[in-house]
Amino acid sequence: MADAAQVLRTAAQRGHRLTRPRRMVIEALAATAEPLSARALHEAVGTGRIDLVTVYRTLDWLKQIGLARPVLTGEGMERVELVPAERHTHHLVCDGCGAVRTVSVCGLDRTIAERIEREHGFQVDHHQLIFHGRCATCSGARSEAAS
Secondary structure (H helix, E strand, C coil), X not given: CCCHHHHHHHHHHCCCCCCXXXXXXXXXXXXXXXXXXXXXXXXXXXXXXXXXXXXHHHHHHHHHCCCEEEEECCCCCEEEEECCCCCCCEXXXXXXXXXXXXXXXXXXXXXXXXXXXXXXXXXXXXXXXXXXXXXXXXXXXXXXXXX
């Protein structure tokens, strides 16, 4: 999970204005353990405190300056997360309830990127893995139903 204070500090050091809505969006994103859609973020901030268009604009701004990134889960909507301190993370998507978790494990090493470059002439700068399955709650519910 990214630290709101660090994101705010980085944005300020880069000369960006930190308006109240921008602060609210950053703080709400930092407070969650999973990437959020703009609508979910709008609800987390409080629908009466900020309008949805401002949430979308703030997310676009955060992605443009490299402090947030999109997480495409295959569900037809983009979720966004602040770029965590460890920078290299992957995601677990529950096909049962739709929960998305960010994890900092990776089984890919540099040899895969080197092979891709060698065989396809493509230089890998970064990668993103999304693992689909069932979270502990959903897999527990499925196990109980089978009993």
